[in-house]
Amino acid sequence: MGEKMVLRLVLSGHGYRIGKKSGMIVIYKANGEKKEISAGNLSMMIVNAKGVSLSGEAISLLLKHGIQVIFLSKDRPVGKLQPMMLRSPVVLKREQIKAQMDQRGVNIARTIVLNKIVNQVKLLKRLCKSRLSLGSGIISEIANRIRDIMEIYSEITSAKIESLTRSWLVSKEAEAARHYWECVSMILPGETGFRGRKARYDNPEDPFNISLNYMYSLLASQIWFAVELSGLDPFIGYLHEDNNRRPSLVMDFMEEFRQPVVDKLLITYFTKHKVENVIDENKRLSDEFRKVLLRMFFEELDRQVTFMNRTISVKGHMYLQPKRLAKYLLALTPSYTPYNVI
Numbered sequence: 001m002g003e004k005m006v007l008r009l010v011l012s013g014h015g016y017r018i019g020k021k022s023g024m025i026v027i028y029k030a031n032g033e034k035k036e037i038s039a040g041n042l043s044m045m046i047v048n049a050k051g052v053s054l055s056g057e058a059i060s061l062l063l064k065h066g067i068q069v070i071f072l073s074k075d076r077p078v079g080k081l082q083p084m085m086l087r088s089p090v091v092l093k094r095e096q097i098k099a100q101m102d103q104r105g106v107n108i109a110r111t112i113v114l115n116k117i118v119n120q121v122k123l124l125k126r127l128c129k130s131r132l133s134l135g136s137g138i139i140s141e142i143a144n145r146i147r148d149i150m151e152i153y154s155e156i157t158s159a160k161i162e163s164l165t166r167s168w169l170v171s172k173e174a175e176a177a178r179h180y181w182e183c184v185s186m187i188l189p190g191e192t193g194f195r196g197r198k199a200r201y202d203n204p205e206d207p208f209n210i211s212l213n214y215m216y217s218l219l220a221s222q223i224w225f226a227v228e229l230s231g232l233d234p235f236i237g238y239l240h241e242d243n244n245r246r247p248s249l250v251m252d253f254m255e256e257f258r259q260p261v262v263d264k265l266l267i268t269y270f271t272k273h274k275v276e277n278v279i280d281e282n283k284r285l286s287d288e289f290r291k292v293l294l295r296m297f298f299e300e301l302d303r304q305v306t307f308m309n310r311t312i313s314v315k316g317h318m319y320l321q322p323k324r325l326a327k328y329l330l331a332l333t334p335s336y337t338p339y340n341v342i
Contacts (some may be wrong), residue, residue: 002053003290007042007158007299008042008043008045008046008298009027009037009042009044009046010045010046010291010294011044011045011046011047011048011049011052011131012026012048012049012287012290012291013049013050013287014030014049014050014051015029015030015049015050015052016029016030016032016047016049016052016053017053017055017197018052018053018054018055018058019035019055019058019239020055020057020058020060020061021111022059023038023039023040023258024036024037024039024060025037025038025039025042025058025061025062027234029188030042032053035075039061039062039064039065039067040065040224043065043067043068043096044069044070044336045062045067045069045070046072046294047069047070047071047072047256048290049074051311060270062209063081063083063163063174066082068080068081068082068225069081070221072217073180077258079233080221080224080225082228082249083101089268090323091229091330092231092232092281092326092329092330093231093233094308095329095330096232096233096236096329096331098237099238099240099329100236100275101286102328104159104328105166105238106132106161106164106166106204106238107161108167108238108239108252108325108336109164109166109169109238110156110161111237111251111335111337111338112165112238112239112252112255112256112338113156113172113173113176113255114153114156114157114240115255115313115338115339115340116173116176116201116255116256116258116259116338117149117150117152117153117156117173117176117254117261118340119155119217119259119340120149120180120259120342121127121146121149121150121153121257122259122342123259123260123263124142124146124183124187125146125178125204126264126342127187127267127268127271128142128143128224132189134186138186138187141186142183142187144188144304145179145180145182145183146179146183147178148179149176149180152172152175152176152179153176156169166239166241168240169239170240173239173255181197182196184221184263184267186210187267187271187310188267188270188271189275191274192206192207192208192270192275193206193207193208193290194206194208194209197209197212198212202215203283205280205283207270207278208218208266208270210262210278210279210283210284210285211266211278211285211289211293212262212266214285214290214293215262215265215266215297216254216258216262218297219258219261219262219297220251220254220301222301222318223250223253223254223257224250225278226253226318226319226321226322227247227249227253227322229319229320230322230323230326231251231326232249232322232325232326234247234248234249234250235247235249236249236253237239237249237250237251238251238252238338239251239255240252245337249322253321253322255338255341256321256338256339257318258266259341259342260314260318260340260342261297261300261301261314262340262342264342265296265297265300266338268295268296269296277289294332300314301313301314301315302314302315305317305341306339306341307339307340307341308320308324314341317339317341319338321338321339324336324337
């Protein structure tokens with residue numbers, strides 16, 4: 001734990017006590033080890049451990065410095081601690097709800113699906129160019145699937161806006177995704193055991209799906225915070241159905257970043273590294289591999305990219321996207337452009 005300048009702290013395993021000493025966050029481990037970290041040097045704490053206690057003074061210090069604390073259980077976000085400095089302007093909330101019932105909501109949902117399809121195709125083409133060892137037969141088959149995906153794209157773009165429904169767009173998104181994941185299964189080495197996309201509730205046993213679900217959870221926690229900072233309501237979305245247990249707008253924004261931030265990293269890693277010591281006997285990520293994924297994820301968030309004529313970190317764009325959508329909802333901009341840098 002700890003460097004001279006700690007930006008993100010990850011606690012995993014068992015037995016931590018978190019306290020405060022002056023302006024320092026003090027971490028006590030069960031084995032007696034102690035580490036002190038300046039609250040001013042800490043931007044985020046991820047707690048993926050059992051048997052963790054947090055003192056009231058430590059909580060106050062974390063909140064004072066605006067440090068986001070995310071709690072995971074079995075690699076899945078279950079809660080977070082953040083300061084009550086977030087505002088939800090009434091006008092914006094009203095327009096966010098109204099947009100679900102007018103043309104804006106349909107435009108947003110349509111744009112999300114089209115953008116995701118483009119991101120999938122761009123990533124597949126990039127992977128084929130960098131993986132010439134796949135063989136001409138597989139590359140030809142992937143090219144055929146890409147054509148199938150683009151036919152779905154054309155079907156959406158040619159449909160009359162007034163006839164579009166959320167359920168139809170979701171079905172088209174799922175159809176394109178099926179082709180996409182079949183291509184991914186051709187690209188990944190056979191030893192990964194990947195035979196198709198399986199979400200967490202499908203209880204996957206292959207390391208790629210398990211890693212994918214973990215990194216999607218990390219992505220969700222980052223986007224959720226970005227949405228709340230923008231003043232938008234995380235539970236009022238446009239593509240995904242509203243659900244009290246699932247933040248539909250967070251899920252909408254995730255579609256922009258799945259291929260650029262998570263899929264690209266994982267597919268590249270699993271094609272270049274042997275799958276060893278990735279999951280344990282309980283079909284969960286090993287502590288060591290979880291650290292590898294965390295490092296990859298946050299390094300990607302720090303990468304500088306140019307989008308919408310601005311060169312900033314991926315994380316910076318991730319935090320700007322909800323604000324850009326808010327401007328569209330408030331009629332301050334004529335359209336909304338999802339993130340599309342692969």
